[in-house]
Amino acid sequence: MIAFKYTKTDGAEYLSHLDLLRHIDRTLKRAGIRVNVSEGFHPHPKIFMNSPLGLGVKSLAEYCTADCVCEGDFKELFNACSPAGVKCLAYKTTDFNPNYANTIESCTYSAEGIKPFDTREFLARANITVTDKRGRTVDIRPRIYALEQAEGRLTFTLGCGQNNLRPDLFTEILESEFKGKTYGLIKTHSHGKYTF
Amino acid sequence: MTVNLDNLKELLLSSEKPSRYTGGEYGFPALKESAFNFCICFPDLYEVGMSNLGIKIVNESFLERGYCADYCFAPYKDFGAGLKKLGVPLYSLGLKKPLGEFHMLGFSLQFELSYTNVLYMLDLAGIPLLRERRKGGNYPLIAVGGPCAVNPEPLADFVDIVFIGDGESVDADVADIYVQCKGATEEFYDRISALDGVYLPARPAKVKKAIVHDLDGAVFPSKIAVPNCESVHDRAVIEVMRGCYRGCRFCQAGFIYRPVRPRSVETLTRQACSLIKNTGYGEVSMNSLSTGDYPHLRELIKSLKSNLPEGVTLALPSLRADSFDGDFAQDARRVSLTFAPEAGTQRLRDAINKDITEEEILKAVQSAFDTGYSAVKLYFMLGLPTETDEDIDGIARLCALIKGCYRQKPRKKQLRISVSLSTFIPKPFTPFQWEKQADRVEILEKQARLKNSPHMKGVMLSVSDFFTSRLEAVLARGDRRLCKVIKLAYENGCIFDGWDSELNREGWEKAFAQAGVLPEEYTCAIDENSVLPWDFIDIGVTKKFFLAERAKAYSAQVTGSCRNSCKGCGLMKHCLRAKDTDDDSV
Numbered sequence: 001m002i003a004f005k006y007t008k009t010d011g012a013e014y015l016s017h018l019d020l021l022r023h024i025d026r027t028l029k030r031a032g033i034r035v036n037v038s039e040g041f042h043p044h045p046k047i048f049m050n051s052p053l054g055l056g057v058k059s060l061a062e063y064c065t066a067d068c069v070c071e072g073d074f075k076e077l078f079n080a081c082s083p084a085g086v087k088c089l090a091y092k093t094t095d096f097n098p099n100y101a102n103t104i105e106s107c108t109y110s111a112e113g114i115k116p117f118d119t120r121e122f123l124a125r126a127n128i129t130v131t132d133k134r135g136r137t138v139d140i141r142p143r144i145y146a147l148e149q150a151e152g153r154l155t156f157t158l159g160c161g162q163n164n165l166r167p168d169l170f171t172e173i174l175e176s177e178f179k180g181k182t183y184g185l186i187k188t189h190s191h192g193k194y195t196f
Numbered sequence: 197m198t199v200n201l202d203n204l205k206e207l208l209l210s211s212e213k214p215s216r217y218t219g220g221e222y223g224f225p226a227l228k229e230s231a232f233n234f235c236i237c238f239p240d241l242y243e244v245g246m247s248n249l250g251i252k253i254v255n256e257s258f259l260e261r262g263y264c265a266d267y268c269f270a271p272y273k274d275f276g277a278g279l280k281k282l283g284v285p286l287y288s289l290g291l292k293k294p295l296g297e298f299h300m301l302g303f304s305l306q307f308e309l310s311y312t313n314v315l316y317m318l319d320l321a322g323i324p325l326l327r328e329r330r331k332g333g334n335y336p337l338i339a340v341g342g343p344c345a346v347n348p349e350p351l352a353d354f355v356d357i358v359f360i361g362d363g364e365s366v367d368a369d370v371a372d373i374y375v376q377c378k379g380a381t382e383e384f385y386d387r388i389s390a391l392d393g394v395y396l397p398a399r400p401a402k403v404k405k406a407i408v409h410d411l412d413g414a415v416f417p418s419k420i421a422v423p424n425c426e427s428v429h430d431r432a433v434i435e436v437m438r439g440c441y442r443g444c445r446f447c448q449a450g451f452i453y454r455p456v457r458p459r460s461v462e463t464l465t466r467q468a469c470s471l472i473k474n475t476g477y478g479e480v481s482m483n484s485l486s487t488g489d490y491p492h493l494r495e496l497i498k499s500l501k502s503n504l505p506e507g508v509t510l511a512l513p514s515l516r517a518d519s520f521d522g523d524f525a526q527d528a529r530r531v532s533l534t535f536a537p538e539a540g541t542q543r544l545r546d547a548i549n550k551d552i553t554e555e556e557i558l559k560a561v562q563s564a565f566d567t568g569y570s571a572v573k574l575y576f577m578l579g580l581p582t583e584t585d586e587d588i589d590g591i592a593r594l595c596a597l598i599k600g601c602y603r604q605k606p607r608k609k610q611l612r613i614s615v616s617l618s619t620f621i622p623k624p625f626t627p628f629q630w631e632k633q634a635d636r637v638e639i640l641e642k643q644a645r646l647k648n649s650p651h652m653k654g655v656m657l658s659v660s661d662f663f664t665s666r667l668e669a670v671l672a673r674g675d676r677r678l679c680k681v682i683k684l685a686y687e688n689g690c691i692f693d694g695w696d697s698e699l700n701r702e703g704w705e706k707a708f709a710q711a712g713v714l715p716e717e718y719t720c721a722i723d724e725n726s727v728l729p730w731d732f733i734d735i736g737v738t739k740k741f742f743l744a745e746r747a748k749a750y751s752a753q754v755t756g757s758c759r760n761s762c763k764g765c766g767l768m769k770h771c772l773r774a775k776d777t778d779d780d781s782v
Contacts, residue, residue: 011201011218014208019215019425026422026476027222056209081476083422084220183202 001067002074003098004091005196008059009186012085017052023083024049028066030081033074036067050100050190054166059187060089061107063100063195090196098194101161106145108157108189109167115180119147130173140165140173160190197294199287207278215424216242217275219289223474224421225255227264227290232371234258235266235288235298235336239313240306240694242269246421247429249483250342251304254363256417261368266290266298267421270313273691273698276320286320295321299374300337302359302367305344308671309664309694311351314340315686318354325683326353327398337380341367346405346452347624347730350674350682352397356380359393360733361405362438364414366393395733404734405452407770411438412463419474431479431511432471434464436496440485441758441773442516443765444538445549445749446580448623449485451737455771456758461492465499472508480504481511488515489759518556532571532612533564539580540590546752547582549745554594562601570609572598578642579620579634581749588642591615592649599654614656617643619665622719623672624730625737627745632721633669636662663701667693670718675729678718680711738766 008015015023025045028035037043046067053059070077078088122128128141143165145157154174158165171182189195201208201218208214236255238245245251251267258265266288271279279286285294295301295317303314315325318338324330327338340351341359348358359367370388377384388394393406408414423430439456440449459467468480480500484490500510516535537557539545545552561572576591595613602611619639622631634642639662646652671678688703708715722728724743731739741764748755755763758773 011215011220014214014218015424016213016215022426023222023422023424029476029478030222030474055214056205081222083222083424084224183205 001065001094001097002070002091003063003065003094003100003194003196004074004078005089005190006062006064006078006082007085007087007089008053008057008062009087010085012083013053013056013058015083015086016055017049020086021047021049023086024064024066027078027082027086028068031077033066033068033070033077048097048099048101050104051161051164053187054168057109057167057185057187061187061190061195063098063104063190065094065097065100067097092196094194098192100190100192100194103194104160104190104192105163106157106191107160107167107187108146108155108191109185109187110153110155111167111171111182111185112153113181113183114149114154114171114174115178116149116152117174117178119149123147128173130169132169140170144170155188157191197297198292199284199294201292204278204282204284207275207282211275211278212272213242213425214275216269217271217289218424219292221289221421221424223419224290225259225265227266229291230262230264231375232258232300233264233266233293233298234300234302234367234371235268235293235295237295237301237303237314237317238267238269239303239310239317240270240692241272243423243425243427245269245304246423246427247433248304248306249433249435250363252417252420253415254302254304254341254367257364257368257415258371260415261371263368263371264291266293268295268301268317270317270692271320276316276691279320285322286317296323296335298336300339300357300371302339302341303355305340305342305351307694308344308350308668310344311671311682312686312690312693314351315354315683316691319686325686327356328353330356337374339367339370343449343452344672346448346733346735347672347674348395348397349676349729350671350678352676353679353683355397357388358395358397359406360395360403361393361735362408362414363406364408366391366406370394400732402732402734405736407455407736409457409770411435411457411459416467418467418470420471422475422477429481430477431481432468432475432477433481433483434468434471435459435484436464436482436487436490437484441489442486442551443549443745443755443758443763444551445547445627445745446538446577446620446623447485448626451625451742451765452735453485454735454737454765455767456773458491461496461499464496465503468500469503472504478507479509479511481513483513486516487512488518489757491759516552518552518560532573533561533569534573534575535560536575537594538575538577539583539587540576540592540594541587543752544580544583544587544590546754547749548580549749549755551754551756554597557594558597558601561598562604565602565605565607570602570607571612571614573614573616574598575616575618577618577620578646579639581620581628581631582752583634583642585645588645589649591646592651595655596651612656613654614658615652616658616660617646618660619662621665621669621672624728625735625742627742627749629673629728629742630722630724630746633666633719635719636666639665661696661699663704664693664696664699666715666719667704670715673718673722673729677711677713681707681713684710736765736767736770741765 035045143159255265339357395403437458439453684707690703692698
């Protein structure tokens with residue numbers, strides 16, 4: 001198996017999760033890298049991606065595992081055949097499935113445009129209750145792991161997977177309290193047992 | 197100037213399928229500006245346009261000569277309205293360049309109901325709709341091409357250049373001349389108007405369609421852009437031949453794409469392998485108007501199967517019932533099979549020169565059932581010339597016979613029959629170009645008669661919307677008076693007219709009233725001696741031939757396939773038919 005870290009930038013941030021899966025499959029086909037398929041009536045390639053990234057959020061730290069063997073430089077082969085903005089940054093050969101959808105626990109993002117505010121005071125709050133898009137009341141405080149602001153750039157780490165908080169939702173919440181307009185939102189790191 | 201996607205983020209996120217508008221597809225040609233920048237404009241959604249092979253061939257012809265050839269598709273209403281609100285002009289996918297900054301925009305006219313979308317795209321690009329209004333301004337040349345260009349008069353006020361016929365070389369010839377003349381000068385227009393396949397609505401004159409004789413040597417893309425989001429036909433497409441041997445009397449494509457020009461097995465194998473390698477698709481579709489008539493079909497399938505990577509499936513659309521063969525139709529594990537008998541009785545099938553018998557239909561269905569198919573989809577047309585109640589009842593009878601075929605043996609699944617009923621539309625350059633289109637009451641009566649037949653029990657029946665069919669008929673046989681109607685319709689909010697969910701009936705009705713044009717004038721019978729709005733175009737098939745075919749229709753005489761013998765349609769000089777009538781095919 002090959003585990004690889006890749007980008008979603010340059011317009012690729014607007015690809016839906018399912019379309020992205022299709023593109024990774026086709027990229028590997030074009031690169032001549034054979035992916036093992038599941039058994040069953042409708043065999044599908046064994047490609048495992050991390051949790052879906054919100055549409056429009058760029059990323060430098062997406063992870064994926066493909067059940068394949070690759071002779072040669074995977075990164076080079078992949079990048080020669082992938083769509084714009086979906087580019088492999090690093091890869092590893094592994095003998096098990098790192099299951100990134102479950103093992104990535106948090107992600108770090110950066111964004112600009114939100115007016116300076118006291119991040120310590122914000123983090124010191126016991127709870128931060130918001131109404132999510134489905135109308136439910138949630139306390140997002142436990143899902144915020146870190147928050148810093150320096151030279152207009154906000155860097156923050158949010159829970160992912162079971163403890164998920166969408167970065168675009170988070171910046172919206174900050175915008176409504178501290179004003180400003182978010183731009184340049186990008187995922188810079190994913191944190192988990194098997195990330196690299 | 198280029199459009200920065202980051203500035204459109206909010207609009208993109210609030211639009212359906214934003215990846216339609218971002219570009220970056222794998223296989224998209226690397227573009228840079230050149231002496232002539234061309235952008236093909238497809239007046240329908242990304243998913244539809246990205247499935248079209250013709251526009252890729254046209255763009256390849258520009259790229260091959262070192263010109264820039266970009267793409268643009270009609271944005272859906274949400275994104276279109278958003279661009280307008282933001283004041284951002286419609287831009288191309290590759291260079292993200294506003295359409296107004298290209299040297300030429302080429303609109304692909306696949307069907308009449310996309311005409312308002314041409315205006316919609318021009319408007320979003322900030323380009324004046326009327327040619328007169330663009331005069332003297334710094335605007336791109338507005339060109340149209342594709343099948344509907346055989347009667348360009350309804351768009352005459354909007355366009356500068358009409359390309360008629362095959363687009364492989366003449367479009368790019370125009371670019372060469374533009375560069376030589378250093379712009380759209382009088383000399384430029386003089387020179388391009390001398391080319392076969394070029395019509396200038398500002399200078400009405402007789403024009404011959406452009407014909408590419410050697411399809412094996414003709415330009416064809418070796419790689420194509422793989423769409424960001426799933427397109428309607430998300431697979432590799434090869435064009436096994438252009439034209440059709442059959443000459444069904446209602447079918448415009450069957451006449452305007454003549455003569456029949458098959459590609460060789462070697463060329464097609466090479467093209468298919470190259471496309472699969474460069475796209476990663478899992479399926480090759482062997483397209484043409486009637487792929488079962490391709491003279492070397494078995495040889496081609498064998499060659500494709502042995503040369504394509506393992507697991508790549510073959511799709512054969514446009515199979516006629518008489519060329520259906522269980523062993524290859526089975527390939528892609530399909531459960532449903534589609535046939536188009538078009539008419540319910542032998543007499544009417546003969547009158548339209550469909551050249552297929554009931555026995556052949558039933559044999560094909562039987563063989564499909566025996567190879568595991570459990571669903572059949574049948575296409576019929578209502579309102580065909582000479583149609584009677586007996587012909588309507590014939591459709592129901594045929595469904596009953598098909599049910600009978602299925603019951604002959606015990607089968608695991610329940611049979612599903614779906615019948616799709618369209619309305620006959622008289623089209624230019626067909627033997628039926630003079631015919632009347634049945635009116636609303638007649639069509640509704642015919643539909644009701646069929647629905648009420650006891651044989652239709654358990655048959656899924658879908659009928660096409662009459663208003664849409666009538667609009668298509670009006671636009672297809674239209675003249676310059678319709679320019680005004682189309683413009684008013686667009687101003688009344690009509691776009692995406694071909695989409696059932698989007699059709700704005702009131703907008704069109706109001707437009708006809710405002711322009712003082714009666715749609716009925718265009719759907720009634722036309723006298724054989726009158727001058728037709730498209731008479732100035734010579735597509736190669738003679739009017740004499742169309743008249744003779746029309747007469748044969750009225751006596752229910754079949755003309756049959758060109759493969760059997762030459763019928764003398766007028767294109768004999770250009771047609772290789774006699775030579776490759778060998779019998780190794782179906």
